[in-house]
Amino acid sequence: MWTAPLEAQTVWLDELDLSAATQGFGMPGKNKSVDGKPITIAGKTFKRGFGTHSVSSLLILLDGKASSFSAMVGIDDEVAGHEPAAEFQIFGDGKKLWSSGIMRLGDSARSCSVALSGVKKLELVVADGGNGNYYDHADWADAKFEALGANAFVTINPVSSTPYILTPAPPATPRINGASVFGVRPGSPFLFRIAATGERPMTFSALGLPKGLKIDPRTGIITGRVSNAGTFNVTLGAKNARGTASKKFRIVCGDRIGLTPPMGWNSWNCFAGEVSADKVKRAADALIKSGLVNHGWTYINIDDFWQNHRDSEDQTIRGKLRDDSGRIVANSRFGNMKLLADYVHGLGLKIGLYSSPGPWTCGGCAGSYGYEKQDAESYGKWGFDYLKYDWCSYGGVIDGMADNDPYKVGSLSYQGGGDLPTAVKPFKIMGDYLREQPRDIIYSLCQYGMSDVWKWGGSVGGTSWRTTNDITDTWASVKSIALEQDKAAAWAKPGNWNDPDMLVVGTVGWGNPHPSRLKPDEQYLHISLWSLFSSPLLIGCDMEKLDDFTLNLLTNDEVIAVNQDPLGKQATCVYTDGELRVYVKELEDGSRAVGFCNFGLEKVERSFRDFEKLGISGRQTVRDLWRQKDVATLGATQSKLTLNIPVHGVLLYKFSPSNR
Numbered sequence: 001m002w003t004a005p006l007e008a009q010t011v012w013l014d015e016l017d018l019s020a021a022t023q024g025f026g027m028p029g030k031n032k033s034v035d036g037k038p039i040t041i042a043g044k045t046f047k048r049g050f051g052t053h054s055v056s057s058l059l060i061l062l063d064g065k066a067s068s069f070s071a072m073v074g075i076d077d078e079v080a081g082h083e084p085a086a087e088f089q090i091f092g093d094g095k096k097l098w099s100s101g102i103m104r105l106g107d108s109a110r111s112c113s114v115a116l117s118g119v120k121k122l123e124l125v126v127a128d129g130g131n132g133n134y135y136d137h138a139d140w141a142d143a144k145f146e147a148l149g150a151n152a153f154v155t156i157n158p159v160s161s162t163p164y165i166l167t168p169a170p171p172a173t174p175r176i177n178g179a180s181v182f183g184v185r186p187g188s189p190f191l192f193r194i195a196a197t198g199e200r201p202m203t204f205s206a207l208g209l210p211k212g213l214k215i216d217p218r219t220g221i222i223t224g225r226v227s228n229a230g231t232f233n234v235t236l237g238a239k240n241a242r243g244t245a246s247k248k249f250r251i252v253c254g255d256r257i258g259l260t261p262p263m264g265w266n267s268w269n270c271f272a273g274e275v276s277a278d279k280v281k282r283a284a285d286a287l288i289k290s291g292l293v294n295h296g297w298t299y300i301n302i303d304d305f306w307q308n309h310r311d312s313e314d315q316t317i318r319g320k321l322r323d324d325s326g327r328i329v330a331n332s333r334f335g336n337m338k339l340l341a342d343y344v345h346g347l348g349l350k351i352g353l354y355s356s357p358g359p360w361t362c363g364g365c366a367g368s369y370g371y372e373k374q375d376a377e378s379y380g381k382w383g384f385d386y387l388k389y390d391w392c393s394y395g396g397v398i399d400g401m402a403d404n405d406p407y408k409v410g411s412l413s414y415q416g417g418g419d420l421p422t423a424v425k426p427f428k429i430m431g432d433y434l435r436e437q438p439r440d441i442i443y444s445l446c447q448y449g450m451s452d453v454w455k456w457g458g459s460v461g462g463t464s465w466r467t468t469n470d471i472t473d474t475w476a477s478v479k480s481i482a483l484e485q486d487k488a489a490a491w492a493k494p495g496n497w498n499d500p501d502m503l504v505v506g507t508v509g510w511g512n513p514h515p516s517r518l519k520p521d522e523q524y525l526h527i528s529l530w531s532l533f534s535s536p537l538l539i540g541c542d543m544e545k546l547d548d549f550t551l552n553l554l555t556n557d558e559v560i561a562v563n564q565d566p567l568g569k570q571a572t573c574v575y576t577d578g579e580l581r582v583y584v585k586e587l588e589d590g591s592r593a594v595g596f597c598n599f600g601l602e603k604v605e606r607s608f609r610d611f612e613k614l615g616i617s618g619r620q621t622v623r624d625l626w627r628q629k630d631v632a633t634l635g636a637t638q639s640k641l642t643l644n645i646p647v648h649g650v651l652l653y654k655f656s657p658s659n660r
C-alpha cells in the first residue's frame, strides 16, 4: 500500500497551549512579554514568541515528530533599570541539549537551533542566572519547530491539580496538641492557651503550675507572671463528655523565649498594603472559629502598612508619621493599637507588628531609624508580643541616601549589608531596646539572609531570621528557597530559628486574592519541608476563606509536632538520587522525621533500603504522618520501603526505634 510521505511543517511555539508552563512570576505570554507588552530584546521587537519569567519550565510532548527547534532568546527590555540575569536551557528526554549561558539586560538575542530527531519530551527552561530571579523577564522569540507529520504538539504539566485530603479528622475525645515546652522571662506577662481538639464543652486543668500562674478552666488560657527562674513540669488536662486527655508541659522561666518555632498568621501574603485593624481582628476571630487555635496557631501578626505612608495617594494611610515627642503614630485604618492588642489577647492569642531599621519600610511607611527606643517602648506599652524588623531602606542609611525613594534604596538591600558590623548594628540596637521592655517580644529579623545572619542573629536577641528572599506562590519560589536552607541548619535551636518565609497556601495574592498557585502535592511538600526545617509557621492567607484542603494542611497535629519538637533541630538533606531528596530531622524522643521529597517532573516509584545513609538502623516503626498511620516495621522481616511519590510530592514519615 502506498503511504503519503510525511510532510515537513513549521509548528510555532506560540500556537501551543502555553498555560501549562510554570514560571516564577506572572502568566505565560503568547506573542507578548510576561508583562503583556510586545516582545523586545536589546531594542529589537519580535512579533512571535513566548514571554515568561524565570524560573520557568514548559514541557512539550514531541513523540519523535520534531526534527528541530529554533528561537531567539533574551531578557526583555521592559525591565530597564533592573539587573536581571537568566539562563535559557533546552532538555530533550532529560538530557541538556543547549544552553544560552547567562544572559543580561541589553544582551542581543542569542540564536538557538537544536536538532531533535527521536526526542519524545522536550523541556524549555529559563533558570535564574545566579542573583535571584528578580526581574528575570525572559523571551523565547520566534520560537518554532520543524516537524514531520505533525502540525501541533501537546504541552503538559505533570503535576496533578486534584486536591486530596490526607489529615484524618480529630476524634471527639479530647486531645491536647501544640507545643510541649514554653519559655518566659521572669516577671513578664504570661499568656498560653491550651490547644486541644475534641467535642465542646471542654474543661481544662494544669497541675504543677508555678506560683503566679492560673488557668481559666473554661477557656484553657493560662495567665499571670512567674517571678523565679526555673523549669516547671506541668500536666495539662482536658475533659469533655467523651473522655479525658493529659499532656506533659514544661514551662522554662529564664532568658530564652520562642523555644518552639512561632506559629500563627501574618497579613502580608494576602493583604499587603490593604491591611487594617478590622481585617486583623477578623483574622483573629477566624483563627478561633476555624479551629486552627486548637492545633497551636497563636500569633496574629500585622506586617507593613500599619504606619503612615510618606507619599501614598490613599488618604487613609496619610498623616503625621510621629507625634511631637517622636512617638510613632498608627494610620487611620488602625487607630488605637493598644485596643487591638487587648482584643487579640482577650482571645488567648498573641499579636505582632512590623518595622524597619531604616527611615522607611519596604512599602514606604515610617520606619524606626533614629526612633528605635521610642518605638520599642510603644510596642511594649501597647502590649505587642512579636516584632518583624525588615532591613529595607537601611541600605540607604549606609550610603547616606536615607531621604531618597524607599523603593530605590530598598533595592540596594539585596546587594548586601556591607561589612559585618554594619550588617549587625541596626538589629542589635532594636534588639537591646526590645529586651528592656517589661514583656517578652519575639524578635524576627528580616534581611533575606545577608551576611550569614544565622551565625549572629541570636547574638542580637533575634528569635528568628529570614534566610532567603521573599516567597511567592510558585513552585519555582518554594523549590529554590527550600534548596537554600541546609547552609543555615546547624544554627537552628530552641529560641533561634531559620525563617524561609511565610506559608503560601490558601487564598494569597498580596492584595490581589487568588487561590495559591501551588498544586496540591506542592503544598503538601511545602508544609512538610517547613515543618522539617523547624521554620516559623506563619499562615499567609485570608483566614476567612479557608477551604477544607487548606485546613487539612494546617491541622495535622503529627506534622505540626515535627515542627514544634522541643529538641529544635533543623532537618537537612542527607540523601539525593536524581530529583529525590531525603530530609532527616532528629526528634527529642530519639525518633526521626524523614521527608522523601520529589523535586522532579517524573513520579518516583522505587524501593528504598539505604536507611543507614539516613542515620537509621535496627528495628523501626515507620509511621506516615500525613495519613497518621503506621505503614511498616523495618528490621524484622522487612528491609525496604516502597516509595510512590507524585511529581513535586512528599512522603513524610517518622521512624521510631521499636522493641517489638
Ligand code: GLA
Pocket (backbone or CB within 6 Å): 268, 303, 304, 361, 362, 363, 390, 446, 469, 470
Ligand atoms: C519585604 C519582606 C516581606 C514584607 C514586605 C513588606 O519584602 O521581605 O516579607 O514584610 O517587605 O513591605
